[in-house]
Amino acid sequence: MNSGASSFVEGVDLSFYIILGISAFFLVGITFAMIFFVIKYRRSKNPKASNIKGSNTLEIVWTVIPTILVLIMFYYGWLGFKPMREKPDNAMTIKAHAQMWSWSFEYEDGRRNQELVVPINKPIILELISHDVLHSLYIPAFRIKEDMIPGKKDNWMWFKAQEEGEYDILCAEYCGERHSYMLSKVRVLPEDEYKTWYREKLGKSDDPPGLQILKQNACISCHSMDGSEIVGPTFKGIWGRKEMVTTDGKKREITVDRDYIIKSIYQPNADVVEGFNSGQMISYESTISEEQIDQIIEYLKTLE
Amino acid sequence: MSDTSNNYVNFFQAKKGIKSWIFTLDHKRIALLYLYAVMSFFLVGVLLGLLMRLELIAPGETIMKATMYNQTFTLHGVIMIFLFIIPSVPAIFGNFFLPIMIGTDDVAFPRLNLLSWWLYIAGATLALLTLVVGEGPADTGWTFYAPYSVQTGTNVTMAVMAAFILGFSSILTGLNFIVTIHRLRTPKMKWFNMPLFTWALYATSWIQLLATPVIGITLLMIVAERVFGVGLFDPAIGGDPILYQHLFWIYSHPAVYIMILPAMGIISEIIPTAAHRTIFGYKAIAISSLAIAFVGYFVWGHHMFTSGMSGPARIIFSILTFLVAIPSAIKVFNWTATLYKGSIEINTPLLYTLAFIFQFSVGGLTGLVVGALAADVHIHDTYFVVGHFHYVMFGGTGFAMFGALHYWFPKIWGKMYNTLVAKVGFTILFIGFNVLYFPMFVLGLLGMPRRYYDYLPEFTLWNQVSTVGSWILATGLIIVIINLINAYRKGAKAPVNPWGGVTLEWQVKSPPPLHNFDRMPIVSEDGPYDFSEEYKQKIKQA
Numbered sequence: 001m002n003s004g005a006s007s008f009v010e011g012v013d014l015s016f017y018i019i020l021g022i023s024a025f026f027l028v029g030i031t032f033a034m035i036f037f038v039i040k041y042r043r044s045k046n047p048k049a050s051n052i053k054g055s056n057t058l059e060i061v062w063t064v065i066p067t068i069l070v071l072i073m074f075y076y077g078w079l080g081f082k083p084m085r086e087k088p089d090n091a092m093t094i095k096a097h098a099q100m101w102s103w104s105f106e107y108e109d110g111r112r113n114q115e116l117v118v119p120i121n122k123p124i125i126l127e128l129i130s131h132d133v134l135h136s137l138y139i140p141a142f143r144i145k146e147d148m149i150p151g152k153k154d155n156w157m158w159f160k161a162q163e164e165g166e167y168d169i170l171c172a173e174y175c176g177e178r179h180s181y182m183l184s185k186v187r188v189l190p191e192d193e194y195k196t197w198y199r200e201k202l203g204k205s206d207d208p209p210g211l212q213i214l215k216q217n218a219c220i221s222c223h224s225m226d227g228s229e230i231v232g233p234t235f236k237g238i239w240g241r242k243e244m245v246t247t248d249g250k251k252r253e254i255t256v257d258r259d260y261i262i263k264s265i266y267q268p269n270a271d272v273v274e275g276f277n278s279g280q281m282i283s284y285e286s287t288i289s290e291e292q293i294d295q296i297i298e299y300l301k302t303l304e
Numbered sequence: 305m306s307d308t309s310n311n312y313v314n315f316f317q318a319k320k321g322i323k324s325w326i327f328t329l330d331h332k333r334i335a336l337l338y339l340y341a342v343m344s345f346f347l348v349g350v351l352l353g354l355l356m357r358l359e360l361i362a363p364g365e366t367i368m369k370a371t372m373y374n375q376t377f378t379l380h381g382v383i384m385i386f387l388f389i390i391p392s393v394p395a396i397f398g399n400f401f402l403p404i405m406i407g408t409d410d411v412a413f414p415r416l417n418l419l420s421w422w423l424y425i426a427g428a429t430l431a432l433l434t435l436v437v438g439e440g441p442a443d444t445g446w447t448f449y450a451p452y453s454v455q456t457g458t459n460v461t462m463a464v465m466a467a468f469i470l471g472f473s474s475i476l477t478g479l480n481f482i483v484t485i486h487r488l489r490t491p492k493m494k495w496f497n498m499p500l501f502t503w504a505l506y507a508t509s510w511i512q513l514l515a516t517p518v519i520g521i522t523l524l525m526i527v528a529e530r531v532f533g534v535g536l537f538d539p540a541i542g543g544d545p546i547l548y549q550h551l552f553w554i555y556s557h558p559a560v561y562i563m564i565l566p567a568m569g570i571i572s573e574i575i576p577t578a579a580h581r582t583i584f585g586y587k588a589i590a591i592s593s594l595a596i597a598f599v600g601y602f603v604w605g606h607h608m609f610t611s612g613m614s615g616p617a618r619i620i621f622s623i624l625t626f627l628v629a630i631p632s633a634i635k636v637f638n639w640t641a642t643l644y645k646g647s648i649e650i651n652t653p654l655l656y657t658l659a660f661i662f663q664f665s666v667g668g669l670t671g672l673v674v675g676a677l678a679a680d681v682h683i684h685d686t687y688f689v690v691g692h693f694h695y696v697m698f699g700g701t702g703f704a705m706f707g708a709l710h711y712w713f714p715k716i717w718g719k720m721y722n723t724l725v726a727k728v729g730f731t732i733l734f735i736g737f738n739v740l741y742f743p744m745f746v747l748g749l750l751g752m753p754r755r756y757y758d759y760l761p762e763f764t765l766w767n768q769v770s771t772v773g774s775w776i777l778a779t780g781l782i783i784v785i786i787n788l789i790n791a792y793r794k795g796a797k798a799p800v801n802p803w804g805g806v807t808l809e810w811q812v813k814s815p816p817p818l819h820n821f822d823r824m825p826i827v828s829e830d831g832p833y834d835f836s837e838e839y840k841q842k843i844k845q846a
Binding site: 008011012014015016019020023026027030031033034035037038041042043046047048049050051052053054055058059062063066067070071073074076077078079080081084085132133134136138140141143144145146147149150151152155168170171172173174175176177178179180181183277278279280282 | 371374439443444449451452455458539540544545546579580584587610611615622623626627629630633636638641643644646648650661665669670673676677679682684685686750751755756757758760831836
């Protein structure tokens with residue numbers, strides 16, 4: 001494990017090792033005592049049992065000592081946890097957007113990136129925003145995790161990366177079909193490299209505008225562009241395709257045109273294509289404008 | 305000791321025919337109805353678990369698609385929790401032995417008892433119906449977290465209604481046991497003359513009665529939201545997803561103690577019998593059951609340390625969580641001390657008991673890790689938690705249940721199983737269990753989240769070890785179950801008291817007569833675990 005990858009690693013690992021140490025001691029002690037007694041006092045060796053009913057002294061001892069020990073464990077747990085909930089000064093704020101099933105990180109000037117890129121030794125506050133269901137932003141190497149709750153305001157977590165490198169970002173709260181594919185990376189760069197990246201690379205993309213919108217809104221985590229079926233119908237050859245859909249329980253055939261695309265983005269459960277489930281997609285009425293949909297359509301036309 | 309000669313009518317012989325079973329008011333027959341149903345669902349749950357492990361043997365798709373995997377782990381959870389673990393010990397062994405252990409002929413409300421079983425069957429049927437209608441079984445996880453559970457197209461409403469009905473079965477059983485224990489104890493049996501299994505059931509019943517209605521209300525709220533669009537939990541229509549989590553865990557954490565307390569009661573029975581001596585610290589064990597039940601109500605927040613609760617709330621829930629560990633620790637110490645200077649017969653029930661203490665300790669101690677705020681932030685919602693609760697639930701309650709089955713088998717059916725095969729089966733089960741679940745702790749520490757259909761390549765090795773463990777465990781399970789079925793079909797006659805126990809069930813014939821006692825049971829004034837020669841003589845003479 002990457003010890004010290006973030007400023008929280010030490011506190012978390014310390015609390016873990018203290019509890020593990022005490023626990024291992026008790027587990028070995030109890031297991032050993034049990035096996036020792038069973039062998040030593042087996043019926044063939046010890047045909048007559050002594051009926052010892054108990055001992056108040058022992059009851060007090062094994063109530064008080066464990067109580068003290070668990071309070072110590074609590075203390076170290078709290079100690080390692082406390083700084084996680086204290087907002088640091090002079091931190092940089094990045095908005096972390098989660099939606100089924102992708103991450104996107106919005107920097108101070110509004111530009112976005114799929115991976116989280118941060119400078120080393122700089123406190124970063126992540127503002128946690130979920131657009132659909134519960135997610136949980138988890139960076140194992142940094143020992144941090146916080147749920148992303150739709151509708152919750154001022155939901156945040158923070159960290160300070162201490163070692164350069166690339167670390168996994170995972171979703172820890174089950175969020176539906178492709179939960180285990182909701183992955184990203186955090187890249188920790190030296191200050192100057194970060195500045196260059198921020199100036200030259202962030203938000204810059206050679207992708208056509210339509211594709212950029214599809215990526216930003218995580219459309220392509222469910223709709224493939226190569227003809228394979230993931231969660232929804234593939235985008236490949238979608239423009240002008242004839243599809244059987246279910247509307248209010250009745251089947252009918254439609255042709256994918258501008259109206260249909262707008263309707264499936266704004267009311268995704270209205271006309272569900274045969275072979276796919278309803279309830280998998282939320283409405284994007286408030287996030288994608290009609291102008292943007294036109295850009296998407298321009299791009300879809302190219303996917304033949 | 306008298307043999308099981310046929311000069312009396314036992315409860316199997318009292319009446320014949322299917323109707324005499326499914327409409328029976330006899331607590332022993334109802335117990336067996338539960339046993340057959342619960343064990344069937346257990347095997348279904350095991351099968352689903354094996355399929356999940358098989359899928360996880362390698363990264364990428366192995367045998368099923370993502371949605372099917374998500375439905376599988378949800379159904380595995382729903383079956384194992386609501387259809388197996390919660391009813392397992394109370395409804396099977398509680399029903400069978402509670403009245404006998406307190407010296408009476410049935411529970412207080414036999415008709416209500418039958419209704420509980422029928423509700424169980426109705427709920428179970430509904431849960432299985434989700435498989436074949438609509439868009440298939442729920443894919444939300446057994447926790448039904450909103451707002452996903454409000455939005456998904458799968459059969460959440462039906463699964464939730466199933467859990468709702470099963471809840472009533474549990475509430476009514478709890479109510480029945482509480483009244484039985486208060487009102488029907490044989491005259492000489494004072495509170496502190498009750499066996500510890502009875503104490504454990506008593507504590508459990510209060511949780512069933514007081515906590516289960518909360519989940520009932522919560523589940524109905526989900527239905528109201530899904531069916532009528534009432535905004536309760538989904539922020540898109542004005543609800544609060546955290547409210548759901550609070551309501552869910554206000555029941556579901558105490559429910560964890562519904563699952564483990566009765567199992568602890570079984571351990572408190574098997575140990576003194578196997579050691580042929582009185583239990584160490586009777587009152588401490590009895591009172592610790594009540595303490596667990598009581599404190600257990602106030603720790604639900606530890607499921608939500610990363611859900612954005614306020615700092616002070618997290619601190620209070622963490623302290624309380626650590627405190628609830630103390631009564632469990634007290635039990636473990638007293639059980640171990642009971643082995644001291646005993647005269648110990650190393651029989652199959654004792655082996656399950658020792659495995660219980662070891663595995664429950666692993667589960668409990670890893671519970672301390674997840675109870676600590678800092679460590680939990682890292683481990684929460686990872687495989688560490690999956691390992692932790694399987695050690696408590698399966699390594700604890702599951703093993704106690706099999707221990708109880710081997711302990712009371714000769715009493716229930718009047719026959720004995722092959723003890724060598726039973727021990728071999730146990731050993732394989734024990735090894736398989738640990739190979740299956742221990743790697744999950746490692747996976748969790750490495751950062752593998754739970755409910756993961758696919759995983760990063762670095763998690764492969766430990767997933768493979770775990771899957772191999774699942775095969776070993778299945779082998780052990782098959783040996784154990786076939787051995788018991790063989791004993792049921794053609795086992796040798798068992799004596800009335802094969803283990804030398806002193807609680808009241810060993811004073812009735814095997815299998816017990818319809819009304820349990822044909823004379824007043826003899827209760828020792830010296831507590832339920834009186835292994836003195838005088839008491840044994842007294843029973844013999846009577």
